[in-house]
Amino acid sequence: MRTEALPPRLREAALLAAVLLLVAGGGVTWWLGAAQAAERVWAAAAVLTLVPTLVWVAADLRARRWGADLLAVLALVATVAVGEFLAGAIVATMVATGRVLEAGARRQASRNLTALLERAPRVAHVRTAAGPESVPVDSVRAGQLIVVLPGEVVPVDGVVPHGGVFDESALTGEPLPVTRQANDTVRSGVLNAGAAVDVRASATAAASAYAGVVRLAEQAAARSARVARIADRAAIWFLPIALLIAALAWLLTGQAERAVAVLVTATPCPLLLAVPIAVTAGMSRASKAGVVVKDGATLEALGRAAVLLVDKTGTVTAGRPEITDLVCAPGHDAAEVLGQAAAVEQFSPHVLAAAVVRAASSADVVPAGAEDVTEEVGSGVQGVVEGRRVRVGRRPAGAELPAWARGAARRGRLDLASVLWVECDGEPVAALLAKDPIRPDAARTMRRLRAAGLGDIRLLTGDRVDNAREVASMLGLDDVHGEATPEEKLRAVEAARARGVTVMTGDGVNDAPALAAADVGVALGSRGATAAAQAADAVILDDRLARLADAAEIARRSHRIAVQSAVAGTALSIVAMLAAAGGFLAPVLGALVQEAIDVAVIVNALRALRAPRLGAPAPAGVLRRFETEHERLLPARTAVRQAADSLAGGATTAADRAVRTAARLVTEELLPHEYAEESELYPALADALGGPESTFPMSREHAEIARLARRLNRHLGEAPDGIQPDQVDDLRATLYGLDAVLTLHFAQEEEAYFTLPSA
Incomplete structure (x- = not known):
C-alpha cells in the first residue's frame, strides 16, 4: 500500500508503528546474538524517520521558520554518521511519537464556509404572467419581481413594494423582527418573518449583500496566520544553544562522539511529547465541558488571549425577545389580559407573538379560545376572544393614548423595549414590554474571563447603539461598537489583534468574517451547523455562554502546564547536554537519560487532564x-x-x-x-x-x-x-x-x- 495515498494522520501513525516494530525487531535480533544485524535494523528505523522529518523541516525552512524538528534531524543524521544506531532508533521513536500526538491535538478543521453557502438560497420564485416560476437564483436580474415565501431567506438585494416583516438578526444582530414599509430596501440573507412578500430585485445574487459576507469570510480566513506552536517558539532559542554546546565539545576535545551525545540529549523530546500531551489533554477537557476546540494551536492561543470581542444578540443576550413587563389599564387584571393576548398570538408565527405565548405559559395562564383570527403584516393580530374583539400589535401612528398608556409608552422608551398594545373592542387595555434579555450567566462569565486573563472585553454588535451601550454597561465591558456591519466587525478584529491575542465570539452569519479573522473564533453552535460554527476555531455545543469561560480557564491551565513542561524539560536537557559534552554520557546513555526526562515531563503534562477542585456542584x-x-x-x-x-x-x-x-x-x-x-x-x-x-x-x-x-x-x-x-x-x-x-x-x-x- 502506498503511504502517499493515506491521510496525514494515518501516515504519521503508520510511521510510528513501523519505527516501533524496527526498534523491537532490533532488540530481539541483538538478544539472539546478531549484534551487527541489530544495528542495521536500528539504523533502518533512524533512516525511515529521517526521510519524512527532512520533508517537514524543508517545509518549515521554505516558510522562513525553524522549529523543534530541526534538532531531531541533526540528532538522527549525527547518530547514523558515527554509527550510534541504537541512539538513533531511540530518537526516531521519540520523533514519531511526538508527531502522532501533535496530529491528534491538531484535528485540523477547514474554514470552507460550507454553512454560509448552504444557507444561501439556490432557487428564487420569479413572478411571471403565468404565476410564480422557480428559477436558479443566479439567473435573477435587477428589476425582476420575486416572491419570498414565509420562512425563506431573501435571495437578492431588492425593494419591497408592499412592505413586509423580516428577521435580520443573521446580518445585523437585531433580535426583533424589522418591519419594512412599502418601497423600503431589503438585503439578501435576511429571513422573511411574515407572510409571503414581493421583492423587486435591485442586484444580482453575486452582487448582493449576502455574497459580500461570504467573500469577506473567505478573505479573512485566507489572511489568518498560523499560531506558532509552543515547541517551535522554544526551539528558536534552544536550537542555537544545543548546536553551540555540541560544537564546543567537538572543538575542545576532538571527539565527534561527544558532539553526537550532546545532540542526542538535546533532542527536544519535552517539546515533541510533553507539549502535545498537555495540549491534547486540554482539548479533551474542553470537549467534556461542551466546547469543541478544532486544533491544538487554537487552545494554545486561547491560553494566551488578552482581548475578547463579543457579539450581543444571541451571544450575551438570549437572542429572542421576552416579555419583561406588563402595564395594565386601571381596572384590568394582568393575568386576564395576558390570557387574552396569548389567545390570538398563538396563531401568529411572529417572534413577538411567541414571546407573548411564552409569558402566558410561564405565568401559568391558559389562553382563552379565539375565533376569526387574522393578521395584518407589520401591524398586529386580532380575533374574537370570549365575545370581545382582541387585538395585539402596534398602535397606528398618531393614535391618541390615554394617560396610563402614555406612561407605558414612555417606560418602553426608557427601558429600550418594544411595546405591544393589547386592545379590547378598540380600547387599549394593556401594554406588553418586550426586550432581548441579557443571559443570566453573562455577567458571571465576563468576570471569570477577566480572571482568566482577558483584561480587555468589548461589545461588537450590529444592533442599535443605545441597546448595545445598555448591555455593555450592565456587564461592565470596556467599550462598545454598535450598528457594526460585517466589514466594520472585521476591521475591529484586525485592530484588536495589534493589542494582543484576540478572541471573537458570536453566532450569526454577520459574525463569520470576524470569527475567521480572529486569533481564536468561538461560535455558539447549538442551533446547528451555522456559518459562525464553520468559520470558528472552537464551537460551544450547548448554547451556554459560561462554556466560554470554562474553555478559557482550561486553555489557560493547559498552556501553563505545557510551558512548565517545556521549561523544566529543556532545562534538564541542557544539564544533560553539558554532562554529555564533558564525556559523562555516551550517546546511548544520553538517549536513555533523555527518555527519563521525557517521563518526568509527560507525567507533569498529564496533570492537564485533571479538573481542579472548584467546590461542590449545586443541586x-x-x-x-x-x-x-x-x-x-x-x-x-x-x-x-x-x-x-x-x-x-x-x-x-x-x-x-x-x-x-x-x-x-x-x-x-x-x-x-x-x-x-x-x-x-x-x-x-x-x-x-x-x-x-x-x-x-x-x-x-x-x-x-x-x-x-x-x-x-x-x-x-x-x-x-x-x-x-x-x-x-x-x-x-x-x-x-x-x-x-x-x-x-x-x-x-x-x-x-x-x-x-x-x-
Whole structure:
C-alpha cells in the first residue's frame, strides 16, 4: 500500500508503528546474538524517520521558520554518521511519537464556509404572467419581481413594494423582527418573518449583500496566520544553544562522539511529547465541558488571549425577545389580559407573538379560545376572544393614548423595549414590554474571563447603539461598537489583534468574517451547523455562554502546564547536554537519560487532564425549581408595580382594588416563594458557595421584602372600607420600594445562583 495515498494522520501513525516494530525487531535480533544485524535494523528505523522529518523541516525552512524538528534531524543524521544506531532508533521513536500526538491535538478543521453557502438560497420564485416560476437564483436580474415565501431567506438585494416583516438578526444582530414599509430596501440573507412578500430585485445574487459576507469570510480566513506552536517558539532559542554546546565539545576535545551525545540529549523530546500531551489533554477537557476546540494551536492561543470581542444578540443576550413587563389599564387584571393576548398570538408565527405565548405559559395562564383570527403584516393580530374583539400589535401612528398608556409608552422608551398594545373592542387595555434579555450567566462569565486573563472585553454588535451601550454597561465591558456591519466587525478584529491575542465570539452569519479573522473564533453552535460554527476555531455545543469561560480557564491551565513542561524539560536537557559534552554520557546513555526526562515531563503534562477542585456542584433539581418559580411570579410582580401606578390618581376605587390584589398576590405567592428559598434553596447552595455566610446578603433582602409586605398589609388593615387619601403617598412609596427590591433580588439570584454549575 502506498503511504502517499493515506491521510496525514494515518501516515504519521503508520510511521510510528513501523519505527516501533524496527526498534523491537532490533532488540530481539541483538538478544539472539546478531549484534551487527541489530544495528542495521536500528539504523533502518533512524533512516525511515529521517526521510519524512527532512520533508517537514524543508517545509518549515521554505516558510522562513525553524522549529523543534530541526534538532531531531541533526540528532538522527549525527547518530547514523558515527554509527550510534541504537541512539538513533531511540530518537526516531521519540520523533514519531511526538508527531502522532501533535496530529491528534491538531484535528485540523477547514474554514470552507460550507454553512454560509448552504444557507444561501439556490432557487428564487420569479413572478411571471403565468404565476410564480422557480428559477436558479443566479439567473435573477435587477428589476425582476420575486416572491419570498414565509420562512425563506431573501435571495437578492431588492425593494419591497408592499412592505413586509423580516428577521435580520443573521446580518445585523437585531433580535426583533424589522418591519419594512412599502418601497423600503431589503438585503439578501435576511429571513422573511411574515407572510409571503414581493421583492423587486435591485442586484444580482453575486452582487448582493449576502455574497459580500461570504467573500469577506473567505478573505479573512485566507489572511489568518498560523499560531506558532509552543515547541517551535522554544526551539528558536534552544536550537542555537544545543548546536553551540555540541560544537564546543567537538572543538575542545576532538571527539565527534561527544558532539553526537550532546545532540542526542538535546533532542527536544519535552517539546515533541510533553507539549502535545498537555495540549491534547486540554482539548479533551474542553470537549467534556461542551466546547469543541478544532486544533491544538487554537487552545494554545486561547491560553494566551488578552482581548475578547463579543457579539450581543444571541451571544450575551438570549437572542429572542421576552416579555419583561406588563402595564395594565386601571381596572384590568394582568393575568386576564395576558390570557387574552396569548389567545390570538398563538396563531401568529411572529417572534413577538411567541414571546407573548411564552409569558402566558410561564405565568401559568391558559389562553382563552379565539375565533376569526387574522393578521395584518407589520401591524398586529386580532380575533374574537370570549365575545370581545382582541387585538395585539402596534398602535397606528398618531393614535391618541390615554394617560396610563402614555406612561407605558414612555417606560418602553426608557427601558429600550418594544411595546405591544393589547386592545379590547378598540380600547387599549394593556401594554406588553418586550426586550432581548441579557443571559443570566453573562455577567458571571465576563468576570471569570477577566480572571482568566482577558483584561480587555468589548461589545461588537450590529444592533442599535443605545441597546448595545445598555448591555455593555450592565456587564461592565470596556467599550462598545454598535450598528457594526460585517466589514466594520472585521476591521475591529484586525485592530484588536495589534493589542494582543484576540478572541471573537458570536453566532450569526454577520459574525463569520470576524470569527475567521480572529486569533481564536468561538461560535455558539447549538442551533446547528451555522456559518459562525464553520468559520470558528472552537464551537460551544450547548448554547451556554459560561462554556466560554470554562474553555478559557482550561486553555489557560493547559498552556501553563505545557510551558512548565517545556521549561523544566529543556532545562534538564541542557544539564544533560553539558554532562554529555564533558564525556559523562555516551550517546546511548544520553538517549536513555533523555527518555527519563521525557517521563518526568509527560507525567507533569498529564496533570492537564485533571479538573481542579472548584467546590461542590449545586443541586440541579432545586435550582431548576426556583428558576421556574421566578418565571411564574411575573404576574405577581407586575401587580405590585401596577398597584403603585394606580395610586397616581389618588384613593380611587380602582386603586383600592389594585392594591388589595397586589397584597394578596404578595402574601399568597411571593412570600411563600421567598420563605422556601430561605429554608430550602440557600442551605442547598451552602457547599457550592463556600458556606452559609455567602447567602447572607440575599437573606437580608428577603427580610426587607417581608418587611415591606407587612407594611403593605398594615396599610390595608388601617382602611378596611377603602384606602384613605392620607395613605396614598406612603402606600406608593411602599409599593415602589417593594417593586425595586424584588427586581434587584430576582436579578441577583438569577445571575448568582441559577447559573451555578449543577450536579
